[in-house]
Amino acid sequence: MPSEPIARMAAQLARLPGVGPKSAQRMAYHILTTPLDQARELAEAIWDGRRSARLCSSCGDLTSTDPCPICANARRLRNQICVVRDPRDVPAIERMHSYEGLYHVLHGALSPMDGIGPGDIRIRELMERLASGVEEVILATNPDVEGEATASYIARLIKPMGIKVTRIARGLPVGSDLEYADEMTLSRAFEGRLEV
C-alpha cells in the first residue's frame, strides 16, 4: 500500500464530486509524478480560490471581489435581474454571450420535503434589490419540482409590484440540470420566456 501522505492525497481527492477511489488514485499518481511546481500551483489554486471566495453582497454569486465582476461591470443592464439557484448556473448562462443583465443567486430552491422555506434562500435580498429601477425579473431556476415552486413563489411576490416577471421557456428537458444545458437550448429558453 502507498505510504501515508500519498494515501491521504488519494483519500482527499476521492471526496470531490464524481471522483471514485480508482480515479482518485489515478489523479494522485499523476500529481506525484508531475513537477513540484505544478503540484504547488494546483494546491495553491485550490487554497487561494477557496480562501478568497465570498458572496457578492449584491447578487450573491461566488466571487473573490465584492461586488463581483458582473455587478461591477458598468456595461451590464441594471434593469434586468436573472434569478438562478446556484453560483454554477451563472457561467452556464454567461456562455450564451447574449444575456446582458444582472443576476441574483438564491443558493437553493424551496423544498418543503427538505425543510427549505422562503427564509432559507436569498429571496429577501432579491426583494431589496427591486427598488432600484428593475424592470424585469427572469426566473431561471431549474425546470424541476423545486425550481418551479421557487419560480411560482417569487412570481407571486413580485407581480403585485408592477415589475415584469418572466420564466425561461421549458426548452430545457424537464428534470435536467441547468448547469449542463448546451448554449443553444439555453438561448431558446431565454428567447421563448413567457410572462408569468
Add this chain to the structure above:
Amino acid sequence: MPSEPIARMAAQLARLPGVGPKSAQRMAYHILTTPLDQARELAEAIWDGRRSARLCSSCGDLTSTDPCPICANARRLRNQICVVRDPRDVPAIERMHSYEGLYHVLHGALSPMDGIGPGDIRIRELMERLASGVEEVILATNPDVEGEATASYIARLIKPMGIKVTRIARGLPVGSDLEYADEMTLSRAFEGRLEV
C-alpha cells in the same frame, strides 16, 4: 464569468487526468462551498503528498519514506521480486492480499518507437538487487506490446543467472491496463504464471 482565483482553480483541476472543463468547474464550485478546513486539507494533502514523494532506493516505488513500507516490512518474502511498470501497479497487486514478496518498479516499458531503451527504465537497478538471495522474478508488466517486449528482454538477461523467471498468465485481457484489473483476474494471472 467567475472571478480570477476561482477560474484559476477550475483551470488547474482541469489538468488532472480524466477531468474535463465541466467536471473541473463542478469540482471547483464544490470546493468553493465546502468549509474552509476541508479545502485546506485537500490543498495540504496535495502539496504534502507531492513534496514528500520520492522513489524507494530499493524497489523504486513512490513513497514518502525510504525504504518504502513494503521493502521495510520484515514479513515480506525477500526471495521473490515482482517487476511492474508503474507505481500505480503496486496497489493493484496488493489488493489481491496474496502476494507476499517484494516489488521492482521499472518506471516505463521498452518502446523503440518512443525511443525508450533498456537504459531509460530501472533494469540496471533490478539486476543489482538479484545478488541478495532472490529466487524468483515475476514479470508483471502490462500484457501489451511494450510490456511483453520488456518482459522478454528482462527474462533473457536473468535466466542465464539461474534465477527462476515467471510471467503472469495472460488471464488479463490483452491490450488492457494492469491498474484496472479486478482482484480475481489478477489472482488467476498470478496463479497461472509460467516459467519463461
